[in-house]
Amino acid sequence: MKRVVNEQQAVADSSGQKTNAKKLAAKDVHAANLADPSFSKDVIDWQKQHGRHALPWQNTRDAYRVWLSEIMLQQTQVAAVIPYYQRFLQTFPTVESLAAAPSEEVMAHWSGLGYYSRARNLHKCAQAIVAQHAGVFPGDPVILEELPGIGRSTAAAIAAFSYGTRAAILDGNVKRVFARVFGVERYPGEKAVENEMWLRAVALLPATGVEAYTQGLMDLGATLCTRNRPSCNRCPLAQRCIAYATNRTNELPIRKPKKAVPEKSTVMLLIIDDDQILLEQRPDKGIWGGLLSLPEIDAALEPGNADFDVALMRATAAFGVPDSVEKLTEFSHTFTHFKLHITPYRISLARRLKIAGQSSHNWYPLHRMAVAPLPAPVKKLLLTLVHEPDLLSE
DNA sequence: AATTCGTGGTC
DNA sequence: TGACCAAGAAT
Numbered sequence: 129m130k131r132v133v134n135e136q137q138a139v140a141d142s143s144g145q146k147t148n149a150k151k152l153a154a155k156d157v158h159a160a161n162l163a164d165p166s167f168s169k170d171v172i173d174w175q176k177q178h179g180r181h182a183l184p185w186q187n188t189r190d191a192y193r194v195w196l197s198e199i200m201l202q203q204t205q206v207a208a209v210i211p212y213y214q215r216f217l218q219t220f221p222t223v224e225s226l227a228a229a230p231s232e233e234v235m236a237h238w239s240g241l242g243y244y245s246r247a248r249n250l251h252k253c254a255q256a257i258v259a260q261h262a263g264v265f266p267g268d269p270v271i272l273e274e275l276p277g278i279g280r281s282t283a284a285a286i287a288a289f290s291y292g293t294r295a296a297i298l299d300g301n302v303k304r305v306f307a308r309v310f311g312v313e314r315y316p317g318e319k320a321v322e323n324e325m326w327l328r329a330v331a332l333l334p335a336t337g338v339e340a341y342t343q344g345l346m347d348l349g350a351t352l353c354t355r356n357r358p359s360c361n362r363c364p365l366a367q368r369c370i371a372y373a374t375n376r377t378n379e380l381p382i383r384k385p386k387k388a389v390p391e392k393s394t395v396m397l398l399i400i401d402d403d404q405i406l407l408e409q410r411p412d413k414g415i416w417g418g419l420l421s422l423p424e425i426d427a428a429l430e431p432g433n434a435d436f437d438v439a440l441m442r443a444t445a446a447f448g449v450p451d452s453v454e455k456l457t458e459f460s461h462t463f464t465h466f467k468l469h470i471t472p473y474r475i476s477l478a479r480r481l482k483i484a485g486q487s488s489h490n491w492y493p494l495h496r497m498a499v500a501p502l503p504a505p506v507k508k509l510l511l512t513l514v515h516e517p518d519l520l521s522e
Numbered sequence: 523a524a525t526t527c528g529t530g531g532t533c
Numbered sequence: 534t535g536a537c538c539a540a541g542a543a544t
Contacts, residue, residue: 201540208530209540242528245543279542299540319523346540355538356533383537415527463528464538504529 162327167368168334168341174364175344180351184213186343191265191290192223198282198289199250203243203300206350212241223263227254235418235501242504248418249277267291280326288342296329297342298322301349307381308353311370315382389462393427393469396506398456398513399444401477404491405510406447407500415463416503420492427471431455444475447491451478456520461505472509472520 180186183206185197196216200209216237220226226234231251238247253275257265265286266272272283280298287293303316306325314321334341352359358377360366371377399406407420423443429436431453444450456472492500497510512519 198540203527203539203541204529205531205539240529242530243541245527246541249542277542281541285540297540300538301540317524350540386536389536417527461528462535465526 162331164332165334167332167365168337170364170368171344171348172334172337172340175340175347178362179340179344179347184210189290191267191286193217194289195253195265195278195286196250198285199246199277200241202246202282204241208241212237223254223257223265226251227258231418232420232501235420236499239419239501239507240504244417244419245412246277248412252276253278265290267293269293269295285342288338292339294333294338296326296333297345298326298329299346299349301346301353302329304349304355304381305345305353305365308358308371308377309365309369311374311376312380313382315384317384389465389467391467391469393471395425395427395429396422396470396472396509397425397440397443398422398472398474398510399447399450399477400474400494401448401480401491403494405494405497406444407490407492407502409490419501419503420490421503421506422472427469431473440475444477446481448477448480451476455522457522459505459509470505470509474513474520 183197185193188194197209197213200213200216219233219237220229229251231248234251235244235247238244238250241247256275257263267287267290269280269283269287272278272286273280278286284293284295284297285299287295288297303322303325306312306328307316310328312321312325316322316325348363348365352363353365356378360369360372360377363369363372366372369377371380397406406423408423410416410419410421412418425436425439425443429439431437440450440453452475454474456474458469458471460467460469462468494510494514497507497514500507502510509520
């Protein structure tokens, strides 16, 4: 029977043997001690019989499709990705078509999926593949990792699924599986813990069959070794799982230390002229980077307040003369790391100036809001304005 | 190395 | 209903 070794003991074992293998780097000694061919065999056998085999980006070795899916799946659940993936692939069937597309169209197809730097980097990456790699994705994860938006884990997944390259992933699924199987009693977001897991990930790679192994780790994490109520009774790793043996699957992996979520406020202006609305492109840095959104002014300002009128005039001066100003129903939007209170004002223009505004400001037809590159809450607000305006009045 | 990046589902 | 978090990367 296999000896149960917890994390602390494993680390102690490796450090104890460092002096016996001075010719090898400490990292290699460590990796050798962590190796266990039966681990990958259990994962591969399970994946072939019980894993997922019909996801839209499976059953292909087209690196473009694999890459697109891996980028979309970063910090995003499969169910949320599927419709985006299909629409995206329909519009941009090849890396060349994506590279040649206008950035606004790329952003529009990402609108609502979140983490918009992924979309900007996706576009840059497509252009780099066309310009520097003859339109062919490299099979070497080291080369892949040099491309925008592709980190170590994503590079390995692309290389493994597209070319069968033997490379290790370390995503949220793998971290959760490792934390439980090996009884890791520290938060995996911690750098030292993550480094330790990378050593394991490399050491546990199979000699062959990296595709089924990689998919199997993801499938285990997504379907059995879930965050809550894992299905240990069906898990191929249960007999070697420390968390299962010690009844600690509910505590592992250790949760991220929580801290108070800051709250912010903003005022959004719905400056409307007939059937058009004024939008502006947000800078690449910061929240909703690169998307279109509504013009904003300081949240402390209220109508009737002289400062509000000044700010309003400043915001609209280049575009027209405000007529009516109506405060709409406030709402809030919760991000992972802060909560944003939004106060929208609907402003109709008495006169729209013909002079050209800043290049970042543009008038958009209201009937195109559904396909505009907007943040989710802004898109929802504007679609409500178009279809059910009564819901917005206080 | 710890933060900053979205959104929708789950409990 | 608010806390938690998912196929991470960039800084």
